[in-house]
Each structure stands twice: as C-alpha cells, then as structure tokens.
Amino acid sequence: MLHFGRWKLLTIFLVVLAGALYTLPNLVPETVRYQINEADGSREPRGIWRYIPSSTINLGLDLQGGSYIVFEVDMNEVRTAQLESLAADVRQTLRNDPPLLPRSVAVVGEEVVVLMIREEQRDEAFERLRELNGPVTTELGQPGLAQMYDMQRDGEDPSAIRISVTDEQFTAIRQRTLSQSITVIRRRLDGLGTTDPTIARSGADRVMVQVPGADDPQEIIDLVGTQAALSFHLVDNTINPGPNGQARTPPGRTIYPVANTQPVQYLAVETRQLLTGENLTQSNVTQHPSYVGPVVGFRLDTQGALIFGDVTRNNRGRQFAIVLDDEIITAPRINEPILGGSGVIGGGYTYETASQLVILLNAGALPATLTPVEQRTVSASLGRDQIESGTLAIIIGFAAVIVFMLAAYGIFGVFSTLALLVNVVLILGGLSGLGMTLTLPGIAGIILTIGMAVDANVLIFERIREESRHGRTPANAIQAGYERALAAILDANITTFIAAAVLFMLGAGPVRGFAVTLGVGIVTSVFTAFVFSRLLAVLWLRAFKPKSLPL
Structure with a gap:
C-alpha cells in the first residue's frame, strides 16, 4: 500500500495534469484562447491553444442568463389527425377486393362513422374493419394489453358502424408526439449553435425549453414553433x-x-x-x-x-x-x-433567413403545432450575481474545512488540503472535458463533494490515529489506516454515486446539474482522498522518517 511504482506515479501525475489542463481555459479570457472572425462569428484556437484543451465549462441558464420558454403541444390537432388517418384507412380497407361500398365515411365528433349503402353488408364490413384493430404500442415499441380502437355496431341505425380511438391509444400517441417534438426541437436548436439547451417534458402536453445565452425568446419561438x-x-x-x-x-x-x-x-x-x-x-x-x-x-x-x-x-x-x-x-x-x-429553393433569401430554413428542413417537421404559453428571460447580471455568490460559498466552505483539518490533524490536514485543491481542479476539468453544464445546483454539488472528500480523509486519519495508539510504527499505522478505511469509503461513495445516477436519468434541469457535479465529484474525491493524499503521506514519511505520527 505504501509502495508507488513508476507507472503508478506516472498515472497519478498524468491524471492531475489532465485535470489542470482542462481547468485552465476557464481561467483565461476567450479573446486570448480564440481568434474570432467578426464576419460570421466563427472561432479558431490561437497559439498554444491549438494543442491543448481550449473549451470551458458550459454555464446553465441560471448562471449565464438566457431564455426560458414552455410550449404547449396541440393535442386536439393530434386527435383530429389520428381520426382523419383512421377514416382514410377505413376507406382503403373497404375498397379491398371484394369491395364493400359505404355511403359515407366521416369524422363526427371524436368518432369515425361508417354508413353502408346496403344494411346487410354491415356485419361483413365490421369484420373486415376489425383487421385495423390491434394492441396499443407503448413508447418502448412493445404491444400493450389495450386495443387501439373501440368498434361498435350502431344499435339504432342498422347501416352504421362507429369507431373511436381508445384512451390508451391516445395516451400512447401523446407520449410519442411529445418525444418526437423534443427530438425535432433539439435538432433545430443544435443547428442554431446554442450551448447545451435543456429540453424536457413539462406536464401532460407541454415541453420546457431553456436556452442559455439566448437573449431574445422570440427568436427561439420563431425557430422552434415553426411547423x-x-x-x-x-x-x-x-x-x-x-x-x-x-x-x-x-x-x-x-x-x-x-x-x-x-x-x-x-x-x-x-x-x-x-x-x-x-x-x-x-x-x-x-x-x-x-x-x-x-x-x-x-x-x-x-x-x-x-x-x-x-x-x-x-x-x-x-x-x-x-x-x-x-x-x-x-x-x-x-x-x-x-x-x-x-x-x-430560391426566393430573395438573406444568409440569415436561408440558414434558418436549412435548420428547419434538416430537423424535420413537428408532429403537431407548438404554442408558447410561458416565456421569460433570465438576465446575465442575475447569473453573474449567482456565480459570485456560489464562488463565495465555495471559498467560505473550503476555508472552514481547511481550518478544521489543520487544527485536528496537523501535517495530515495539510495533505487533505492539497488533496481538496486537486479535487476541485479535477471536478472543473472533468466538467470541461465532458462538455457538461454547470448550474447553481451544480455549485451546491461541488460544495457537497468537498464535504464528502473531507469525510473520507477523516475516516482515514482516525484509522491511522487508532493504529498509532495501538503501538504500530508510523509506516504500519499509515498503511493499516488506508487499508481499513477503504471499504467504508467505497461503500459510502458507491451508494451516493448510484443515487446521483438515478437523479441524472430521471431528473431534469437543475436536478441533473446537481447530479452531474455530484457524480463527477464522487469519482475525483475517491481518487484524491485515497490515492493522492496517500502519495503525499508516503513522500512525507520517506523524507522525514518520523518516530511518531503528529496526530
């Protein structure tokens, strides 16, 4: 446990170096890192930034400012389209050989009403139309237990058949419509070049869109809401x-x-x-x-x-x-x-209008009309205030942790402080390298990660202190402390990581921002608490060869 071979040392060095390189762009102004073309807004890395990472952490809507819009999907239009499609299928089915000629096939209210010319053909037509029915297909593409259509012979009119869409079928159609709408919206916003927009369902028939850095909600509405x-x-x-x-x-x-x-x-x-x-x-x-x-x-x-x-x-x-x-x-x-x-396609386009049309065509048509029902703009100044408040919270929390660790564990508190610094660097580097978005809850996740990293160090140092009191030599006490604390550290962090993964998969917006930083922070905390701080302790032990541990 106290032996670090050449490859282990090289691996630790490369991990810390990679974290530092990916964190560095967040500390350097964009004008230093990129050559910006004023004509089209394109950017080219300049100088050394051509060879090292130059991308920064994406800031969420609450930190960067931007547009927040909620669209409502016109489900009445979806229901009408479904009934019209059903009516067309009915006509085509009745035309099959041998043809059964209806007097009319029309959408009446929320039903498709079929009127046969000859009453005696109604039963035959009913049996043929039953071929159109089938189990409802779920959003995952699996057949359900309910049927798509409710088909009935009219009890009062001997020539009439009434067909309606079941609630289960319409629920499945609603889910597919929302999923398709989200896919089309994402393609359109990606084509616009926006930074990591958040698109998620909101209620039964609404879609929430957050676009960081977009100051004009109407521009987003025009792009997203166009059919x-x-x-x-x-x-x-x-x-x-x-x-x-x-x-x-x-x-x-x-x-x-x-x-x-x-x-x-x-x-x-x-x-x-x-x-x-x-x-x-x-x-x-x-x-x-x-x-x-x-x-x-x-x-x-x-x-x-x-x-x-x-x-x-x-x-x-x-x-x-x-x-x-x-x-x-x-x-x-x-x-x-x-x-x-x-x-x-020509028609007096400017480059801007032609580019917008290209985005719309490449993304495809929306499955239903989207109507904006809520929109607001988050100012960039509010985002800066929140960044400053979050940064201040991190500094205060970090300082309080350092003071406590130095007072409680002396030189080992120094090791934990250096490990915490590396931990923060690795978190920021991980967020930059993965292209993740930092939100205000994400900052809270970083602060929580700092506390969890200290908790791991406290477990280790208390174990070392206990072994030292039992008469072990400094080397043996350090080795036993890290070995015996490892199981508890892994148990606590694995269970927390599972919770973060569930939050990321099921959550949306701020919840996912918190889950991202928490998940990345757990991985870096285990590395810095168990590997990096142990390396510092071993280097100190080899350099000073103490007779007893100052714990």
Whole structure:
C-alpha cells in the first residue's frame, strides 16, 4: 500500500495534469484562447491553444442568463389527425377486393362513422374493419394489453358502424408526439449553435425549453414553433385564384399564398403531394447562377429522386410549387428533367433567413403545432450575481474545512488540503472535458463533494490515529489506516454515486446539474482522498522518517 511504482506515479501525475489542463481555459479570457472572425462569428484556437484543451465549462441558464420558454403541444390537432388517418384507412380497407361500398365515411365528433349503402353488408364490413384493430404500442415499441380502437355496431341505425380511438391509444400517441417534438426541437436548436439547451417534458402536453445565452425568446419561438411541413405540388394555371385567394376550386385543388409578394399573390396547386419533407436527406445554403443572393440547395433520397425525375420529365413547361407551412416559398418553371435528385429553393433569401430554413428542413417537421404559453428571460447580471455568490460559498466552505483539518490533524490536514485543491481542479476539468453544464445546483454539488472528500480523509486519519495508539510504527499505522478505511469509503461513495445516477436519468434541469457535479465529484474525491493524499503521506514519511505520527 505504501509502495508507488513508476507507472503508478506516472498515472497519478498524468491524471492531475489532465485535470489542470482542462481547468485552465476557464481561467483565461476567450479573446486570448480564440481568434474570432467578426464576419460570421466563427472561432479558431490561437497559439498554444491549438494543442491543448481550449473549451470551458458550459454555464446553465441560471448562471449565464438566457431564455426560458414552455410550449404547449396541440393535442386536439393530434386527435383530429389520428381520426382523419383512421377514416382514410377505413376507406382503403373497404375498397379491398371484394369491395364493400359505404355511403359515407366521416369524422363526427371524436368518432369515425361508417354508413353502408346496403344494411346487410354491415356485419361483413365490421369484420373486415376489425383487421385495423390491434394492441396499443407503448413508447418502448412493445404491444400493450389495450386495443387501439373501440368498434361498435350502431344499435339504432342498422347501416352504421362507429369507431373511436381508445384512451390508451391516445395516451400512447401523446407520449410519442411529445418525444418526437423534443427530438425535432433539439435538432433545430443544435443547428442554431446554442450551448447545451435543456429540453424536457413539462406536464401532460407541454415541453420546457431553456436556452442559455439566448437573449431574445422570440427568436427561439420563431425557430422552434415553426411547423416546417414541406411538400411539392404541380401548379394548376387554369384556375384563377382571385385577388384574395378565395376563388372556388374543384376537388383536388388547393390555393396557397406565395411568400414575399406584395401585394400577396396566390396560386392554385394540385392538392396531391408529389414529395414531402420525409424525402429530403440534406439541405444547405449555396449559390446558383439563376438567382441573386443565397439559395437553399436540397437533395432527395432514392425514392424521392425517382419521383422528382419522373415529374420534371413529364411536366415540362409547368410550374412546380414548393410549399412550406401552407405557403408557397418558390414555384419555378420546369424547363428540363432534373434527374440527379437535387435542386435549389430560391426566393430573395438573406444568409440569415436561408440558414434558418436549412435548420428547419434538416430537423424535420413537428408532429403537431407548438404554442408558447410561458416565456421569460433570465438576465446575465442575475447569473453573474449567482456565480459570485456560489464562488463565495465555495471559498467560505473550503476555508472552514481547511481550518478544521489543520487544527485536528496537523501535517495530515495539510495533505487533505492539497488533496481538496486537486479535487476541485479535477471536478472543473472533468466538467470541461465532458462538455457538461454547470448550474447553481451544480455549485451546491461541488460544495457537497468537498464535504464528502473531507469525510473520507477523516475516516482515514482516525484509522491511522487508532493504529498509532495501538503501538504500530508510523509506516504500519499509515498503511493499516488506508487499508481499513477503504471499504467504508467505497461503500459510502458507491451508494451516493448510484443515487446521483438515478437523479441524472430521471431528473431534469437543475436536478441533473446537481447530479452531474455530484457524480463527477464522487469519482475525483475517491481518487484524491485515497490515492493522492496517500502519495503525499508516503513522500512525507520517506523524507522525514518520523518516530511518531503528529496526530
């Protein structure tokens, strides 16, 4: 236990050095570490920072300031979409050979009502529609016990069948909708380049978004709340949409406004979607000789490329409208077949608006409309005040611990103080290296970690003191003290680490911030209390060879 071989010493040195290198950027101004391009805001490490870590700890919303927004998912829209989809499935099922022709299939309230032309066909239609039913699929993709739909023959109308979505099915749909919304929101915010946003469920149908460093909540709302439902349609120039787009259209035709036109112009398009955003694999900001300024280039998947090629081959001279959220963003004329599965979207974009459209297209469409129901901005000055208060708390706690340890254990108190300093350095370095976010509860986790690290040292030193009183030599007392305290230290820290892991997996926001620093601190505390402080004790023992221990 008191022997440190060359490899052990090298490992300890490298761990402490790595912690110091990852902590150092937090003490150096950004302008020293990076060369900042004022044109586009990009950063390049300068000088020695090209070869050593240059990233710092991410500060949470409560420390850095930023935007806090709560979005509500429109579950009525989700329910309506589910019923419309169910009605379409019913029509398709009844068309199968042999066809059973219904008089009508319509969404009435929260039901799909099927009316058969011939009453005697109702039972046959009912049995066929039962094929649509099945067990509810849980969020984990496993079949549940409940059924998706409640199907009943109408007791009063002998030609009617009523189908409704069960509560269990709608609950599963709600959970999937929230999960999909969170995924899309995260992709959009990651594309914006924000630092470690926090996105989590809030209640049954809400999503909470925290974006540190974002001073304008409206910018986040515009980016996150946009539906971004993309579709491609052929334009029907035989229909005059009228000056207000209110002209009556035949079945299969829809009128949309054209973006960036003054006064607003309208075009009639074929309602059938030839392609959707699901066929999009990539988009980017680029240039094109046919347009002035930036355009958005896009590439389609294999199936989309084949459809795109057929449409442009068979419809030369017609306009091809690209519709985003019920607005035509461009409607170029097809001059020649486009067989490569790629194209551009032009329309007077700036680099900023083109980049935002690229983010939306790459992230995909939201599964339902998001409405901001709560928003607030946390000022950076409040964050600085909290940092200063947290730093002061760490200094006071650290100083009190040092005074106690020096008074109680003398030279061994010095060892524990140096171990605590290394512990804090390793915690900060670990947070920087892992790209974690430091929050105000995270600062509380650091303070708690300091106390836990001292607790481990107290266990060790009391064991050493006890062994010394039993007549052991200083070397034997130190060895026995560290050996016998190890089991208790590991038990206490492992159980605490398990609690921190559970908090991280199940918690959100401030709770996860506390769990992160606590988890990292537990690992570094065990290292510094049992390995680093023991090395200091061994070096002191070899240098001074005391006859008795000053405990």
